[in-house]
Amino acid sequence: MSANFSQGVGGLKILFVHNAKTRFVQMDLDILQSTHNVVELAFAPSPHYFATLAREIKACDVIYGWWVSAHLLPAVLLAKRFGKKIIIAGGDYDVIYKINHGWLRDKGRYWLGHLLFRLIDAFVVFSEYSLAKTLEHKHIRPSKVSVIPIGFRDIAKKSSRVKRPMILTVGTVWRTELYRKGLEMFARVSREMPDVEFILAGRWMDDAIEFLRQINDANIKYTGFVPDTTLWQMMSEAKVYTQLSSHEGFGCALAEAMLFECVPVVTERGAIPEVVGEEGIYVPFQDVPRTVQAIRAVLAQDGTVGSRARQRILARFPFEKRRNELLELVDNIATG
Numbered sequence: 069m070s071a072n073f074s075q076g077v078g079g080l081k082i083l084f085v086h087n088a089k090t091r092f093v094q095m096d097l098d099i100l101q102s103t104h105n106v107v108e109l110a111f112a113p114s115p116h117y118f119a120t121l122a123r124e125i126k127a128c129d130v131i132y133g134w135w136v137s138a139h140l141l142p143a144v145l146l147a148k149r150f151g152k153k154i155i156i157a158g159g160d161y162d163v164i165y166k167i168n169h170g171w172l173r174d175k176g177r178y179w180l181g182h183l184l185f186r187l188i189d190a191f192v193v194f195s196e197y198s199l200a201k202t203l204e205h206k207h208i209r210p211s212k213v214s215v216i217p218i219g220f221r222d223i224a225k226k227s228s229r230v231k232r233p234m235i236l237t238v239g240t241v242w243r244t245e246l247y248r249k250g251l252e253m254f255a256r257v258s259r260e261m262p263d264v265e266f267i268l269a270g271r272w273m274d275d276a277i278e279f280l281r282q283i284n285d286a287n288i289k290y291t292g293f294v295p296d297t298t299l300w301q302m303m304s305e306a307k308v309y310t311q312l313s314s315h316e317g318f319g320c321a322l323a324e325a326m327l328f329e330c331v332p333v334v335t336e337r338g339a340i341p342e343v344v345g346e347e348g349i350y351v352p353f354q355d356v357p358r359t360v361q362a363i364r365a366v367l368a369q370d371g372t373v374g375s376r377a378r379q380r381i382l383a384r385f386p387f388e389k390r391r392n393e394l395l396e397l398v399d400n401i402a403t404g
């Protein structure tokens with residue numbers, strides 16, 4: 069176990085702790101590395117990891133991590149011991165303790181949250197919805213919470229975006245996500261539209277893929293994991309992107325699809341309206357006929373709605389906005 073050190077142009081020494089380098093975790097790492105000296109440490113429980121963690125915490129100015137979760141507990145406890153400042157980024161997952169993960173796991177997350185939120189110096193959420201859910205808890209001080217939306221580079225700038233009647237959604241295929249992310253719903257909708265191509269892109273984690281195939285395995289393609297370049301090609305071709313979730317902390321894939329001028333057909337749940345605004349069609353959660361009707365309506369439209377969807381993401385969620393606000397917050401916490 070070794071830490072990755074990145075020499076910035078100066079500034080603070082930051083220990084960046086994570087348990088998975090997702091796209092938005094990588095985004096924050098890139099932002100902090102652009103200005104500060106960053107040591108990246110991926111959680112991997114072992115004696116060597118904990119020795120490295122303790123050494124780097126002693127040497128750093130600020131600890132920055134993603135998700136109020138068990139992998140950050142050792143870092144937070146050590147940081148408090150050595151008097152270091154702690155910033156955690158997260159969202160609705162960290163403050164909604166009933167997400168169909170099972171009673172024991174949800175209860176554990178509840179008590180872990182009670183402990184960690186009392187110890188950290190700042191909690192960064194990426195939507196007003198996540199802020200509202202966070203402030204429902206009396207043990208979380210409002211002054212510790214900041215909203216800094218996810219930012220997006222224009223990954224679709226050079227795309228030709230030749231659209232065809234294809235419907236796309238992205239999600240990890242496992243039992244706990246089928247209902248919450250609307251993946252079961254996506255399969256049911258596809259069964260009612262046999263003349264249209266549907267694609268569900270996302271890693272298969274358990275036997276949930278077999279459950280979906282029992283619903284429909286004809287005009288729907290289950291890709292499994294695909295690299296970004298392949299996903300972006302799908303987005304450049306798809307006319308419709310669906311996000312049929314029961315709740316959503318933001319919707320990164322949704323925003324990226326909008327950059328490629330996909331028209332959103334979405335539920336009015338969680339932070340989805342913050343992302344989509346008026347540039348999509350809202351459908352009731354778990355309503356197959358209304359969702360089919362909405363998709364048919366989009367397929368009959370010209371390309372102006374997709375163009376407006378793209379402009380909304382560029383205007384409201386630019387990468388530079390997150391970069392500037394995150395760097396300002398880190399500097400304020402470090403010097404406060």
